[in-house]
Structures are given as C-alpha cells and as structure tokens.
Amino acid sequence: MNFQQLKYAVVVAEAGSFREAARRLFMAQSSLSTAIKELEADYQIQIFERTKRGVFITDQGAEFLSYARDVLSQVEVLENRYLGANTKRLFSVSGQHYDFVSETFAQLVAEDEDQGHDYRLLETSTNQVLDDVRTAYSELGILYINDYNKKVIKQFLSRYDLEFYALGTFANHIFVGNNHPLADYEVVGLEDLKAYPSLSFAQDQGSSQQLIEETFLPLEHQQGTVYVSDRATAINVLVETPAYLLGTGILTSQFQHLMKTIPLAESQYGQVGYIQRRYQELSVIAQQFITLLQANVPLSDGENR
Incomplete structure (x- = not known):
C-alpha cells in the first residue's frame, strides 16, 4: 500500500466510476483498476463492487475509505507544513x-x-x-x-x-436571555425549567448520549429541545426565545450583556x-x-x- 493508492480509491469513490476517476487522475483506466485491485489484495477486502451499472462501495469499503480520507488529510498537513511554500x-x-x-x-x-x-x-x-x-x-x-x-x-x-x-471545577448553571421569565431568579430548580425549551449543541449522528456537551440531560416533559451547531446561533436563540442552556456558567465575552447565568439548585460539579x-x-x-x-x-x- 502507498498513499497514492489511497488517493486513487478516494477518487474512484467520489467519481462513481473507474472511467471518470481515470480521467480526473490523468491515467489509464487499466492502470487505475490494477492499482485498486492491488490495494484490495493487500488488505484482503473488497472496496468496490463492479457491475454493469457502475461501481458501488461495499460496507467494508465505506469503512476503509473513511480511514483513508483521515490518512490523506494528515499527509496533506505534513506536505503543506514541510514541502509547501508556506513555512509558517x-x-x-x-x-x-x-x-x-x-x-x-x-x-x-x-x-x-x-x-x-x-x-x-x-x-x-x-x-x-x-x-x-x-x-x-x-x-x-x-x-x-x-x-x-x-x-x-x-x-x-x-x-x-x-x-x-x-x-477548573464548576457548578451547573443555566444561560438565559435578559428577557427570560427566569432571568431575575437567584437560583433555579429543575422543576422551574420544565416549562421552557432547552437548547443543546448537536452531536455527531450515532454518538453516545453521554457525549452531550450540556451538563445535564434534557429534562422530561419539557417544551422540546432546540439543536444548534454554533455559538452565534445559540446566542440568538437564547436572546430571542424562552429557551435555556445548561452549562458551566462561564461567560467572559462581549455577549455578557445579552444574557444571564443562574446557578442550578440541584447542582453538580464538573x-x-x-x-x-x-x-x-x-x-x-x-x-x-x-x-x-x-x-x-x-x-x-x-x-x-
């Protein structure tokens, strides 16, 4: 196996056919096919299923290509660092x-x-x-x-x-916008939160629920959960809606004036x-x-x- 063969496999997967992949790689289709067969033989797996309708990725192939992309990404980092024009x-x-x-x-x-x-x-x-x-x-x-x-x-x-x-070690807090009904509370309990939707940062599909970023699981019988992937959207949701976010209570940026952090009565430390x-x-x-x-x-x- 060499890095070039990994690149060939990824291009074939993206192109959907050996003919198109060979065109993109500026090489003969027969040479590309041979390189892929050698790669499959080296790892004793079938990456692609070849049919009259085209090339399909096998289950084994999908997993293999995921690792191949990771490896090629790291190779690119190394090449940019040590071989590229950018020496920073x-x-x-x-x-x-x-x-x-x-x-x-x-x-x-x-x-x-x-x-x-x-x-x-x-x-x-x-x-x-x-x-x-x-x-x-x-x-x-x-x-x-x-x-x-x-x-x-x-x-x-x-x-x-x-x-x-x-x-640092921190107790659980909630983040809410300044106009939230709970904004003036000195302490809130879990029961207080059940009337409001929670905000949560989305995790990867299939991830364990224990990898959630928030300090508590979403509460039962609450008014739904809003999932976001970035802080800017999270801040806008907190400011404009009655949603709350469970977290550490650490708020140091310029957005401090837009929201409040309130300790949770049933607090745990993390x-x-x-x-x-x-x-x-x-x-x-x-x-x-x-x-x-x-x-x-x-x-x-x-x-x-």
Whole structure:
C-alpha cells in the first residue's frame, strides 16, 4: 500500500466510476483498476463492487475509505507544513462551544507580533474534539467532564492515548436571555425549567448520549429541545426565545450583556479542561495558549483548581 493508492480509491469513490476517476487522475483506466485491485489484495477486502451499472462501495469499503480520507488529510498537513511554500507553523485547537476559548484564541493571535504562525480554532462536537486530537489535526482540545459523562470520556481518552488536564471545577448553571421569565431568579430548580425549551449543541449522528456537551440531560416533559451547531446561533436563540442552556456558567465575552447565568439548585460539579496526546511535547505556542486559558478561566466553584 502507498498513499497514492489511497488517493486513487478516494477518487474512484467520489467519481462513481473507474472511467471518470481515470480521467480526473490523468491515467489509464487499466492502470487505475490494477492499482485498486492491488490495494484490495493487500488488505484482503473488497472496496468496490463492479457491475454493469457502475461501481458501488461495499460496507467494508465505506469503512476503509473513511480511514483513508483521515490518512490523506494528515499527509496533506505534513506536505503543506514541510514541502509547501508556506513555512509558517499551524497551531490548531478543537473545542466544545465556550466563549472563553474563542476569547483566549483571539488574544493569542493578537499577541503574535511576528505573525510566525497560522491559526485554526474549531468549535465542534465532543466526538470530533477527541478525534481531532487523536489524529493530530489539532494539538489541543477543550472538553467538559462530569460524573455523568466521565466514564465514557475516560474510555475514549484511554483508547486514543490522550490525557485530560483540568482548568477548573464548576457548578451547573443555566444561560438565559435578559428577557427570560427566569432571568431575575437567584437560583433555579429543575422543576422551574420544565416549562421552557432547552437548547443543546448537536452531536455527531450515532454518538453516545453521554457525549452531550450540556451538563445535564434534557429534562422530561419539557417544551422540546432546540439543536444548534454554533455559538452565534445559540446566542440568538437564547436572546430571542424562552429557551435555556445548561452549562458551566462561564461567560467572559462581549455577549455578557445579552444574557444571564443562574446557578442550578440541584447542582453538580464538573471540570473544564484541555486534552493532548499522551507523551506529547507541546509546542511553545500551545503552552502559551494554555497559560492564557488558565488566566482567562474564572476561579473554580466550591473547589480548588
């Protein structure tokens, strides 16, 4: 197997036929077919089912192509870093949806006077954060761990050879817009929330329910759940509707004036922290980012950091 063969397989899958794939790759169809057969022989699987109606991807092939795309993505990162014209180093961090992370990220970029790095911040699903760090797509990941999800999260950390380092320990809060009926409450209970819809950040299809980002499961008998994938939409929903979001209560950005955070009476504690690959020596820029994170995350609730 070589990387070129992986690329051939991905192009065939995208093109839907060997003829079209060969045209895109500027090679003979017979040579392409031979390369794919060698790849299938090497791994003792059938990636494509060849019929008169065209090429179809087998179940084995779908799984194999998923891994192939991951590998090719990492090869592209390496080539861009070491062989491309751009000699700047890329610092990438993936995280759940926290405004203190984006604030810290912006501060990091602003302090780079020499413009010696390229930067990437990805706000994404819990599973994707874990996978991004596992595959070195991101050097660091930001996650929330509590009693409900820690067993599953720790299984992923062990399986992916990752380490979690806590930044702080926080009690559960709700986020609501300033005009929400509960906005003036000093403390809210779970019963108070059942009359209102919840807001939740969407996770990957098929993900374990224990990988949800929120600090509690959606309540029974509530007025439905609104799923979003980005913080901007979440903020708009909270400001314009009676929805609420369960979270850590950390709110550090310019959006503070648009909403309120209220402690939950049935509060539990959880930890916000960063993950990295085990035994990894962090880059200087990653260490700077962590230092800024530690300064920007508020003091822990009830427990020492």
